[in-house]
Amino acid sequence: MPVSAQEALRITRVLEAELDKRQPSIKLWNDHFVGRHNLEWASDRFRQAFGGLFADFSDNWCEVVCSAPAERLTPLGFRFGTGDDSDPATADKDAQRIWQSSNMDAWARVAHTEAMVKARAFVLVWVEDPDSGDDEPEITVEDATQCIVAYEPGSRRRRVAALKRWDGEDGYTYATLYLPDEIWKWRRSSSLSGLVLPAALTSGWQPRGDDPEQFRIDNPLKRVPMVELRNRPRLIDDPSPEHANVIPLQGAANKLLVDMLTASEGGAFPARWGAGIDLPKDPLTGQEIDDPELWRLSVSKMLRASNPQAKFGNFEAADLRNFVSGITLVTEHISALSRTPPTYFMGKVENVAADALTASEAGLTSKCAEKTAFMGEDWEEVMRLAFLVKGDKVRGNNPLAETIWRDVAYRTEAQHIDAVLKKKALGVPWRQLMEDAGYTPTQIDRMETMLEADANRAARALAFGTPGGEDVPEGEPEGALV
Structure with a gap:
């Protein structure tokens, strides 16, 4: 039922x-x-030694964990079992047209990625052009930093309000x-001389525009x-992003990689030493000259000593394989916790049987199938709203x-x-087979039309022969069978 402006402002x-609580x-x-x-595991000593040298460094596995399931979730169409004479086995052509007119073939992928990253994504359904009088629905994907939906107490399905x-x-x-019966539009000042101010210091929400019909409209x-x-x-708990339990391990991987890089700078190259070497002397003062440039070696320099007892050598370089083992262990844990196949973390795959690869993807496949069950319900509600827009x-x-x-599931x-x-x-x-083969409803309809055309062409060829044979029936253009 409609609410007063004061109540609408309170809900807002x-x-x-x-x-605001969700933003951090x-x-x-x-x-x-x-x-x-940020290198949250770096010690104070490390920060003092290297400052901001590695401030922007990351070996980002969180992106892999979130993108792996998102890239496998692709809605192809919708069915509506209406209970009348329509065929519930085929995809709804009107739903397909609405879906494609809103470019949802592409934006649904964005919605899935946003949900994996931010725990939620939002989809808004409204009239494409309210002023035109047309009832063509428009579907848009909205960001979790801008939107929130409230549900009826005790329900996880019945929406009572939404805010963008x-x-x-x-x-x-x-x-x-957005309320079930009406929509309220507000605005408030958010800047002063170009300076953005906190919400607490700005004026409260005011009606948007001077026209009351633009400020509050009915929700049909x-x-x-x-x-x-x-x-x-x-x-009971809130939904969570795909990489929630990976973030601490991501910090560990970053620290180990930075440690390896700093070790390679200080100890991966073998340090040289010399003993019994007579340093050159200043001819004026007679004091030894300890010039570091004398000992800076390159391909064009060599060391020599006048003392026959002088000795040269070098220390062993630091073994960086210990860091590699630790990094590998961390990525294995990330793979296990997120159910992301190990092949996503490997630079190459060698001597791995096809059955082993299929088994390694079982966890990700199962996780994606679970997501289609829940997100499928949400997309169905989106399409119901789109048809309500059309009346x-x-x-x-x-x-x-x-x-x-x-x-x-990925298969060859x-x-x-x-x-x-x-x-x-x-x-x-046949149509179910084509869906299982991965064809879209539009492609299946096109193939079905082509099959009918091929069947009609073959039937005419059997009935009337080939061109140059029996006469073509009246009304058929000559050469129609070619």
Whole structure:
């Protein structure tokens, strides 16, 4: 039911306070994903010795851990079992058109990556151009630093409110509150003479614009039009990013690599020594000249001594393999904890059987299949909202919606086609086989049309012969069978 402006403002402030609490964690997770790591394990002695020499150094495995599952999650289309005469086995063509008109073939991948990195991603569904009178829906992916969704107490599905807040380039911060029955639009000053001020020092939220119709509008969907994609959802605890338990190990890997680099600078090259060497003397003072340049060796210099008892030698270089062993151990732990195949952490793969590679990916495949189950529900809700925008209440309230995913397991082309052929022998229908083969609904429709055209062409060839044979029936253009 509609709320007053005062109540809408109260809800906005409550959601904004919760959104602000999430910012430090989201920044930490995102920094580790993009490789902005601070050397938190470095000692004070190390910092004094090397200062900021390695301030920007990172051997970033967090990006690998987050991208590995995200790159395997690809929605291909949607089915709607409507209960009428439509075929529930085929992908919904209207859903496919809406999906592609919003460029979601590409942006769904971004949404999955954002969810892996920041624990959440958000998808907003609204009218593409409200002023045009057209009801074409628009689907956009929103960032976790700008959006938050509130749920009904005791429910993890029923959304009661959503907020999107962002900074404009005109010195104002904007916010839009989405409720089931209405939408409220706010703004407040966020800068003074070009200086960005904390929210506590700025004025409160004010109606956006002078027109009351722009400040508050009815929500014809009767549903909050923002959907939250949660990564690793829990019953009570908040969702978590994919690399949450990898971040401490990432710090250990960075420290070991920096230690190896500093050891290579100071001890990896064999230091030389000399004994019984007569230093040259200054002819004026008679004192020995201890010039370091005399002992700086290169390919064009050599050491010599007038004393026949002089000796030369060198110390053994530091063995850096101990660091390599430690780094390898850390990456193995990262692989085990995140269920990322070891091949993702190796520079090369040698003498590994195909079955062993498949077994090493079992954990990642299982994890991705679990993600399709949860995120599939979220994408289905997105498509229901899109149909509600179009006024289609049948599909907009359909609980039988289903997301069609590309296979999350990696196989060679030979393995993939062999599996499809074996399914065919079991009697699996042709369209399902094509989905299992990885084709999109649009490609399958095109192939089906081509198969029908080939069948019609073959039937005409059998019935009327080839050109130059029997007469072509009246109405058929000559050479039509060529």
